[in-house]
Amino acid sequence: MLRKINWIQFATLTCVVWGTCLLLSSYAALPKIIYDSGATKYKPDMEWVVNQIGSRFGHTLKASIYLLLEPEDIYDGQATTIPYNATGKNPYIKEDGTALPVDKREPFYGAMKECRITLTKGGGQTWALGSKEIRSVLAHEVFHCFTIDLIGIDANIKLPHWLREGSAMWVGEELAGGSSLPDAQRAWNRYLTGTGVKKDGSPISANLFQRDYDAIGLFAHLKNSKLNPWNLIKSALLAGSSGSSTDAFKALTSSAKKDILETWASGLARLPSLGSA
């Protein structure tokens, strides 16, 4: 005889049988994502990326995401992310529509209302749907949205570049499972060799605090050290929101500083057990 069950028991049973709970709970946290014309085809990749980051990073986006496609080949790089606050202001563009230089950005933007991601014509738009490359590009940009959502627009402007770009680069490649994106290849190469030239023409430095995208290797090293980079990055973003590289690095390495430093590539040379360099 069939026993009567209430709706909670029914829902639990359905969850167990179909795994719907997991599905429902992950999609329940999905923020509002708006797609510009032509960008709706990226919906499956965007939702996958947002869900993956949300669950690993342990943060639910309060702001909405707006995905656009750039019709002209005007931007350098794969994509760009610009935060807008409730009054529609963003830290990159002046009232008259012209670009605002980094040193002229003023700290009055506050919380982000909308995170606007643009895939460039010659970059992000060229990768196939569902490919590692498009997922890496989207995850990099979406992680910027999560960062800004967590610490605010003003703090994001102040973040050390090695932390902001290095962590986003690592998130993109980690979730994609390693892509063939030229930007990612270049970042790895620079991390390992400490050589190359940045976008602004200045030389790459092997000093972590002077790095940007090429700090990707540090976060990969945290994972190799059996640590959870997602939790550590979150602590470092909060600690580094005043612009201090030292505070961010302390938070990033606090749980196992000795282990991390002794196994970090350039740190190996200082291990007496390995002999003289």
Ligand SMILES: [Zn+2]
């Ligand atoms: Zn970036």
